Amino acid sequence: MVPVNTVWDSVQLYSVRCEECSKWRIIPSKEKYEEIRENFNENSFTCAKAREWRPQVSCQDKADIEEQDDRYIWAMDKPNIPKTCPGWQRLIRMRAPGGKKFADVYYIAPSKKRMRSMVELDKFFEKNPVFLHGGINTSMFSFQAPVPLDENYIAKRRSRAPAASGSSNTSNIPLEGYLIIPSKEKYEEIREKFNENSFTCAKAREWRPQVSCQDPADIEEQDDMYIWAMDKPNIPRTCPGWQRLIRMRAPRGKRFVDV
């Protein structure tokens, strides 16, 4: 029942502001951007540095991109985030506007295993010590997410990062997310005919009239506050007056749950 999903990077363009003229210069690749960001506090960025890929550029030229350009949502990075290790990917996935969080950071291992926290990363290295032997360790990773330039993007106000930026937009971000069902009865009703009637966000409008696939997930599989128990589809609804209870067993036993 669990689909295998891919995370797509929400970021489409990378830019850095010149320390001298305050104009934004577009950085030609993610690799170059990460290289600049890694030592941003020590080596400030100026238009002169952009001559590496644009030989003629100077502070006299107009900006490559303006903060006011509303074709983009600006995600401001913290400075000095380590460059992504070779073979790994660091992806930013933006959340929908109005939530508490702006974006999530994911690391994808060379094996395609995806991690979104230091806890997950530690577990991964425990299981795959070959990386540690190869000289990779957790200090080379940062789950520090960018913050929105537009503070209204998120529900709660957050401080603005002064440093490098990337710009992003939010189109078609796939979520490995779930909608919370308001009652056990409703859940059993959906489960009973799950194979015949697939579940979509539209069906959740029965109890959440405005909800759509554009909204952030109520809960995500990666949320390690929970242990996920995946039901089989098409289990008959419990007869009136009866109860069907699930009791989980302790971890590492032979059985996961009893019905």
Ligand SMILES: [Zn+2]
């Ligand atoms: Zn400049």
